[in-house]
Amino acid sequence: MDSVLAQAPAFFSAGNIAFVLAALWRTIAMTAIGCSLGFVFGLGIAILRRSTIGWLAPARWLAALYVETFRRVPFLVILIMALFALQPVAPQLSLLAIATIAVTLVATAFLSETIRGGLDSVPRQQWEGAAALNFGAWHTLVRVMLPQAMRVILPPASAFVVMFVKDTSLASHLGVVELTFSGKILVNRGFSPVLGFGVILVLYFALSWPLSIAAARLEKRLAAPRHR
Amino acid sequence: MRHLDIADLHAGYGSQQILHGVSLSVDRGEVLSLIGPSGSGKSTLLRTLIGLTQPSAGTVSVGGEAVDYARKADLARLRDRMTIVFQQYNLFQNMTVLGNVTVTPVKIRKRPAAEVEARARALLDRVGMGDKCDAYPENLSGGQQQRVAIARALALDPEILLLDEVTSALDPERVGEVLAVIRELAGEGITMLIVSHEMAFVREVSTRVAMMDAGRVVEVGTPAQIFENPTEARTRDFTARIFRH
Ligand SMILES: Nc1ncnc2c1ncn2[C@@H]1O[C@H](COP(=O)(O)OP(=O)(O)OP(=O)(O)O)[C@@H](O)[C@H]1O
Ligand SMILES: [Mg+2]
Numbered sequence: 236m237d238s239v240l241a242q243a244p245a246f247f248s249a250g251n252i253a254f255v256l257a258a259l260w261r262t263i264a265m266t267a268i269g270c271s272l273g274f275v276f277g278l279g280i281a282i283l284r285r286s287t288i289g290w291l292a293p294a295r296w297l298a299a300l301y302v303e304t305f306r307r308v309p310f311l312v313i314l315i316m317a318l319f320a321l322q323p324v325a326p327q328l329s330l331l332a333i334a335t336i337a338v339t340l341v342a343t344a345f346l347s348e349t350i351r352g353g354l355d356s357v358p359r360q361q362w363e364g365a366a367a368l369n370f371g372a373w374h375t376l377v378r379v380m381l382p383q384a385m386r387v388i389l390p391p392a393s394a395f396v397v398m399f400v401k402d403t404s405l406a407s408h409l410g411v412v413e414l415t416f417s418g419k420i421l422v423n424r425g426f427s428p429v430l431g432f433g434v435i436l437v438l439y440f441a442l443s444w445p446l447s448i449a450a451a452r453l454e455k456r457l458a459a460p461r462h463r
Numbered sequence: 464m465r466h467l468d469i470a471d472l473h474a475g476y477g478s479q480q481i482l483h484g485v486s487l488s489v490d491r492g493e494v495l496s497l498i499g500p501s502g503s504g505k506s507t508l509l510r511t512l513i514g515l516t517q518p519s520a521g522t523v524s525v526g527g528e529a530v531d532y533a534r535k536a537d538l539a540r541l542r543d544r545m546t547i548v549f550q551q552y553n554l555f556q557n558m559t560v561l562g563n564v565t566v567t568p569v570k571i572r573k574r575p576a577a578e579v580e581a582r583a584r585a586l587l588d589r590v591g592m593g594d595k596c597d598a599y600p601e602n603l604s605g606g607q608q609q610r611v612a613i614a615r616a617l618a619l620d621p622e623i624l625l626l627d628e629v630t631s632a633l634d635p636e637r638v639g640e641v642l643a644v645i646r647e648l649a650g651e652g653i654t655m656l657i658v659s660h661e662m663a664f665v666r667e668v669s670t671r672v673a674m675m676d677a678g679r680v681v682e683v684g685t686p687a688q689i690f691e692n693p694t695e696a697r698t699r700d701f702t703a704r705i706f707r708h
Pocket of ligand 2: 505506507550627
């Protein structure tokens, strides 16, 4: 404990703080960009898989194959696959960008299933009503389907994102200096693991706790009409 | 020229045929009621007219223009002129009562919001729902939702209004109110197709009555003809059975 206290001034140097904050930023970027893009692409896949247009059948089949594969392969494997697949064709991509693409690939697969379940939960009367009132596909989606589906989508989707904040630590295997890796580097430089990983632990908590609270707030707001 | 002309219409769900050649002609401002046993295809006929169920054969013309249900432009034009009040109301659960009535005129037809809202409030008053503008559908009774659905349809100024079991969830005193609204609308020249099990209501409000059975119109006539002097045995059986209840 004494050694921890003695090390503290050196540990919390401006250089180290900037180093850890940069790593924190990479963790946030991978999660936020990857999961946001995953939501958008996942929505696309969910809509595709719900469509009944005949000539889209092969696309639906491919989408199902994609979703089932990427939900079953460990994230680390997807990270490594992304690295080997992307580096030769796009050498200018940074490791962070490649890791973010890997997050997007996995988030797309998981969130598409969550979104599909949400859209399926909206009774057919809702979109038939919209169709009879001349709503096009876009208006039906954003004014009727999504607002109602969100109640079902949000709890599992936010749980996924909160979980995935932690999983992005696997990007360290690619050499991305994200939060976990930054702690490891500091410990390797001779700082106490209690200090190095203690700070990392606090930062992970500080990241996922507000996320959970924000999600819970949003869930409440969406459920509100029932109780007004 | 008839306002709505339905000729030999066939439709169903998947491989199951429900309508086996329905033919009906309705004049402008007419109130035509569809009666018939449960499952005879009354709702399916209205759903087919508004383009939710694809017809497999036959023609529908509005104001002399044939509607091609496979063409998006035709469907959109049709739904600008014709609207439906569903048997299950189909109000949008994520919108308030006022939102349900204003969303289509404002967001789809791009009309000025203030004007639409004033009109919507007036229509909701007319159906006795003026004090529930900010309520959500799931907190309303069936009869209240039905009246909101009527206001939502009227806000679109339809030429042709399809009403499916529009009195089924109303309490007796409300039936009178809705009846009055429908009479006014008929007076304004709106053509109506009404599905109802409420024979007293049908008799009051209709210019003509069509009896449906097993996916066909078996008899059409004035209310007096259908209720007092039906030519078809099926019509006689049906009205006798329903009046006894
Ligand atoms: N969405 C659907 N999918 C498959 N079959 C359906 C669907 N809707 C109705 N049917 C079937 O079509 C037939 C006719 O139903 P429809 O709802 O048109 O009858 P209806 O005359 O309106 O009856 P009711 O008086 O009970 O409302 C019934 O056998 C019903 O089971
Ligand atoms: Mg019906």
